[in-house]
Amino acid sequence: MSSNAPHQPVRDLRFFLTVPHACSYLEGREATTLFLDPQESHSEGVYDALALLGFRRSGRHLYRPHCEGCSACLSVRIPVADFAPSRSQRRVRRRNADLRWQVRPALYDPEHYALYDRYIRTRHADGDMYPPSHEQYRTFLTLDEPYARLMEFRLGHQLLGVTAFDRLDHGLSAIYTFFDPDPTWNRRSLGTFAVLSLVAYAQHLGLPHLYLGYWIRECRKMAYKEAYQPLEVLDGRHWRRLLTAG
Structure with missing residues (x-):
C-alpha cells in the first residue's frame, strides 16, 4: 500500500462541473466531469497535487470524473521500480x-498531425474524436508548457508513433498515443511499446510512477491496463496496490 499527500492544499482552488452527458465508456450511463477553473493558475505544485488526487490533463484543462452514484473510473499508475514485464x-x-x-516539447508538427489524422480515421472512425481536425489536434495534444512532452518513435526516418505525456514531480502521466495504422506494423504492438518506453523513461529519470489515466473494470477498451503489473489504484486519497490483475 502507498499513501501520498498532495504537494500543497487544493481546497482554495475553484472548480466547476459539466452538465451530465452520455458516458463514453459505459453504455446507458451518464457522466459528469469536475474541471479546475481555467482561470486558475497552473503554478508549480498545483498540477502535481491534483494528479495525486486523480486529475488528468486534456489540452489546457485538468479534470477528473465526478459522477453521481458511480465510481467506476479508477485512477491507476505503475510503480516503475517494481514493474515486471510479462x-x-x-x-x-x-x-x-x-x-x-526522441522526446520533444508538445508543439504542433505537421508530420505528427498527418499521422494522427490517419490513425483516427482508420482506428477510431466510430469514436468521439472523429473526424479529426487541425484545431482538435492542437487543442487536445499541443501545449507550450515545460511539463508537456511528446515522445516520437521512428524506424530510420519514418515516423511510426507519437505519445503525448507530462513530466510531473512524482512521475510521468501518459495522455494519448497514436501510431501508424497500416497492418504492416501490427506485429510490433506499437501501443504497448509506447507504454513500455514511458516506463523506461520514468526509470531513467528516477521518477517513481507512470500514470495511465482511468481504468474501468467493465470496459473492454481499458482492459489492456491490467497487463502492466504491479498496478496501483487510487482509493479515495490513498494509492493501493492491486493484488491481482482482476
Whole structure:
C-alpha cells in the first residue's frame, strides 16, 4: 500500500462541473466531469497535487470524473521500480529494438498531425474524436508548457508513433498515443511499446510512477491496463496496490 499527500492544499482552488452527458465508456450511463477553473493558475505544485488526487490533463484543462452514484473510473499508475514485464511485453521490446525514440516539447508538427489524422480515421472512425481536425489536434495534444512532452518513435526516418505525456514531480502521466495504422506494423504492438518506453523513461529519470489515466473494470477498451503489473489504484486519497490483475 502507498499513501501520498498532495504537494500543497487544493481546497482554495475553484472548480466547476459539466452538465451530465452520455458516458463514453459505459453504455446507458451518464457522466459528469469536475474541471479546475481555467482561470486558475497552473503554478508549480498545483498540477502535481491534483494528479495525486486523480486529475488528468486534456489540452489546457485538468479534470477528473465526478459522477453521481458511480465510481467506476479508477485512477491507476505503475510503480516503475517494481514493474515486471510479462513474456509478451518482453517480446514487444525485442521486436521494436530497431526503433529510436526522441522526446520533444508538445508543439504542433505537421508530420505528427498527418499521422494522427490517419490513425483516427482508420482506428477510431466510430469514436468521439472523429473526424479529426487541425484545431482538435492542437487543442487536445499541443501545449507550450515545460511539463508537456511528446515522445516520437521512428524506424530510420519514418515516423511510426507519437505519445503525448507530462513530466510531473512524482512521475510521468501518459495522455494519448497514436501510431501508424497500416497492418504492416501490427506485429510490433506499437501501443504497448509506447507504454513500455514511458516506463523506461520514468526509470531513467528516477521518477517513481507512470500514470495511465482511468481504468474501468467493465470496459473492454481499458482492459489492456491490467497487463502492466504491479498496478496501483487510487482509493479515495490513498494509492493501493492491486493484488491481482482482476
